Amino acid sequence: MSSSPNLDVRDVARLARMELTDAEAEIFQSQLGHVLEYVEQLASLDLTGVEPTAHAHPVYNVFREDIPLPGLPREAALANAPHSANNLVVVTKVIE
Amino acid sequence: MTDLTSLSVSELQAGFRRGDFTPTDALRALESRINQNDPSIGAYLSRDFDTALAAAEKADISLPLGGVPIGIKDAINVQGESCTCASKILAGYKSPYDATVIAKLRAAGAIPFGRLNMDEFAMGSSTENSAWQITRNPWDTSRIPGGSSGGSAAAVAAREAFVALGSDTGGSIRQPAALCGVVGLKPSYGRVSRYGLVAFASSLDQIGPIARSTRDCAAILNAIAGKDPRDSTSLDIPAEDFTARLGRDLKGIKLGIPKEYFVDGMDPRVRAKVEDAIRLCGSLGAELVEVSLPHTSFAVGVYYIIATAEASANLARFDGVRYGHRAAAPKDLLDHYMRSREEGFGNEVKRRIILGTYVLSSGYYDAYYLRAQKVRTLIRRDFTAAFEKVDAIVCPTSPDPAFRIGERVNDPLRMYLADIFTIATNLAGLCGISVPCGFVDEEGHRLPVGLQFLGKPLDETSLLGIADAFEQAGGREVLDARV
Numbered sequence: 001m002s003s004s005p006n007l008d009v010r011d012v013a014r015l016a017r018m019e020l021t022d023a024e025a026e027i028f029q030s031q032l033g034h035v036l037e038y039v040e041q042l043a044s045l046d047l048t049g050v051e052p053t054a055h056a057h058p059v060y061n062v063f064r065e066d067i068p069l070p071g072l073p074r075e076a077a078l079a080n081a082p083h084s085a086n087n088l089v090v091v092t093k094v095i096e
Numbered sequence: 097m098t099d100l101t102s103l104s105v106s107e108l109q110a111g112f113r114r115g116d117f118t119p120t121d122a123l124r125a126l127e128s129r130i131n132q133n134d135p136s137i138g139a140y141l142s143r144d145f146d147t148a149l150a151a152a153e154k155a156d157i158s159l160p161l162g163g164v165p166i167g168i169k170d171a172i173n174v175q176g177e178s179c180t181c182a183s184k185i186l187a188g189y190k191s192p193y194d195a196t197v198i199a200k201l202r203a204a205g206a207i208p209f210g211r212l213n214m215d216e217f218a219m220g221s222s223t224e225n226s227a228w229q230i231t232r233n234p235w236d237t238s239r240i241p242g243g244s245s246g247g248s249a250a251a252v253a254a255r256e257a258f259v260a261l262g263s264d265t266g267g268s269i270r271q272p273a274a275l276c277g278v279v280g281l282k283p284s285y286g287r288v289s290r291y292g293l294v295a296f297a298s299s300l301d302q303i304g305p306i307a308r309s310t311r312d313c314a315a316i317l318n319a320i321a322g323k324d325p326r327d328s329t330s331l332d333i334p335a336e337d338f339t340a341r342l343g344r345d346l347k348g349i350k351l352g353i354p355k356e357y358f359v360d361g362m363d364p365r366v367r368a369k370v371e372d373a374i375r376l377c378g379s380l381g382a383e384l385v386e387v388s389l390p391h392t393s394f395a396v397g398v399y400y401i402i403a404t405a406e407a408s409a410n411l412a413r414f415d416g417v418r419y420g421h422r423a424a425a426p427k428d429l430l431d432h433y434m435r436s437r438e439e440g441f442g443n444e445v446k447r448r449i450i451l452g453t454y455v456l457s458s459g460y461y462d463a464y465y466l467r468a469q470k471v472r473t474l475i476r477r478d479f480t481a482a483f484e485k486v487d488a489i490v491c492p493t494s495p496d497p498a499f500r501i502g503e504r505v506n507d508p509l510r511m512y513l514a515d516i517f518t519i520a521t522n523l524a525g526l527c528g529i530s531v532p533c534g535f536v537d538e539e540g541h542r543l544p545v546g547l548q549f550l551g552k553p554l555d556e557t558s559l560l561g562i563a564d565a566f567e568q569a570g571g572r573e574v575l576d577a578r579v
Contacts, residue, residue, distance in 0.1 A: 006460075012450050012453050014434075015457060018433075018441070019438035020438065024443070031447060031508050032447060032454075035400060035451060035509055035512070039400060039401060042394060042398065042471055043467070045391075047474075050470040050473050051470070052469030052470050053473040054299060055525075056285040056286070056522075057286050057553070059329050064325065072192055079190065080188075080190065080192070080418070080419035081417075081418055082417075082420070089418055091417055091429075092428065092429045093428070
């Protein structure tokens with residue numbers, strides 16, 4: 001089976017919002033190329049009429065009564081934030 | 097006094113009830129053993145004996161697990177303790193709540209006391225992907241303990257824990273249990289709540305115990321199983337006593353031997369041990385039946401598409417906003433995300449996020465992700481057909497004994513193939529257990545070999561009965577040996 005020339009790890013990493021160093025990009029390109037070559041074996045199966053399985057047991061949306069239950073206290077929810085002030089999470093500027 | 101640290105959970109509880117020693121004695125014995133031994137093993141990332149000893153003083157030993165200390169994989173939230181998934185991106189994170197399994201263990205009287213090392217975000221088969229430290233196999237400290245729950249298995253084997261929780265997405269409980277010579281149970285998908293387990297691949301992850309006996313695994317499962325409104329995939333089924341079929345033989349049990357699980361390339365000594373163990377099952381009364389699981393060779397490929405796809409979605413939450421590492425002085429929001437994730441994630445996690453993002457991306461979804469889901473259907477059907485003929489399947493847990501630290505770190509594909517016998521279980525939602533079945537000798541060290549039993553979905557009671565029968569006849573040599 002062919003290798004996967006279409007995989008550009010830098011491009012995909014950018015989709016995943018992840019910077020890569022040059023060294024990482026080079027080695028991942030080669031390692032993931034081998035993995036994709038390996039999974040090409042799946043192309044040898046005839047899957048006509050086979051339904052996909054997303055879950056080991058069929059699962060459906062589960063609803064409950066719309067009754068408020070206690071959540072995390074504010075201090076607990078903010079305790080792990082890298083930057084917080086005035087009971088809010090401080091984020092990097094989104095709008096110029 | 098006997099060395100408390102070598103006791104199983106059931107022996108420990110018998111001692112509590114006789115008044116031979118107390119939960120406080122048990123914790124102090126563990127603390128001393130860990131302080132003396134863990135520098136050479138590296139199983140623990142942290143432990144909190146002050147909190148645990150306070151709980152032990154008030155322990156109610158009449159509860160099902162009253163006063164039993166339990167080590168916890170670093171992917172499971174315990175309120176007030178760190179929970180890093182062995183990742184730099186979660187350095188300093190303190191859990192604001194208990195996972196459901198922890199709340200249930202506490203209600204049963206158990207005492208969580210320490211955080212166990214793992215492959216970062218449970219991605220790996222050797223625990224070498226931890227951002228913090230290497231964990232060593234207690235049987236030969238130049239070798240890996242398996243993974244991803246390597247800290248949990250090593251701690252139990254090294255008498256640094258009586259029992260521990262791990263999680264299993266593609267073999268992460270059973271493979272390290274096999275390589276460390278202990279018992280590891282992966283419950284059926286939906287049996288145990290995943291609430292508070294940091295998600296890797298949500299359709300495959302399950303929490304389960306690693307212990308020194310099948311009986312102990314059953315006791316822990318009794319405590320942690322059940323429907324949880326906070327995990328919509330946990331199943332609403334009647335409670336049962338998972339110890340109900342312990343202490344029996346194998347008469348009337350049909351065990352399937354899948355011919356595809358005895359492949360070229362597996363260690364011939366492992367193969368011989370497993371074949372001996374299967375013959376022993378026969379002499380204990382089991383009827384041995386050859387079965388076929390024709391799509392076995394596709395399981396690793398299917399797994400590395402589905403698991404990475406789910407991981408790439410699950411790990412999108414690590415954005416450096418509400419928790420976790422945030423890069424210093426980002427120039428804009430994109431830079432904030434890109435550098436926070438670059439700095440926080442290790443290599444294996446990055447590789448899998450890239451692979452998972454790729455197989456889900458426009459133009460490749462059908463060729464990879466959808467195709468893998470269809471082959472997953474074929475793998476499930478293989479098991480459904482086999483279970484029409486047999487009560488359980490018996491096979492090796494791992495094709496090799498523990499390999500050397502560093503041997504496979506630069507060859508991800510070879511590392512992935514270490515999970516070849518465990519992965520299909522998760523894809524099909526089955527339950528599985530690894531029980532030691534002997535040693536192979538390697539350069540002056542004895543290395544444990546694991547025998548794996550696979551059960552029908554939600555048939556843990558039968559599975560545990562079968563595993564216990566084997567353990568009593570053929571598993572105690574390893575379990576009773578001291579590393």
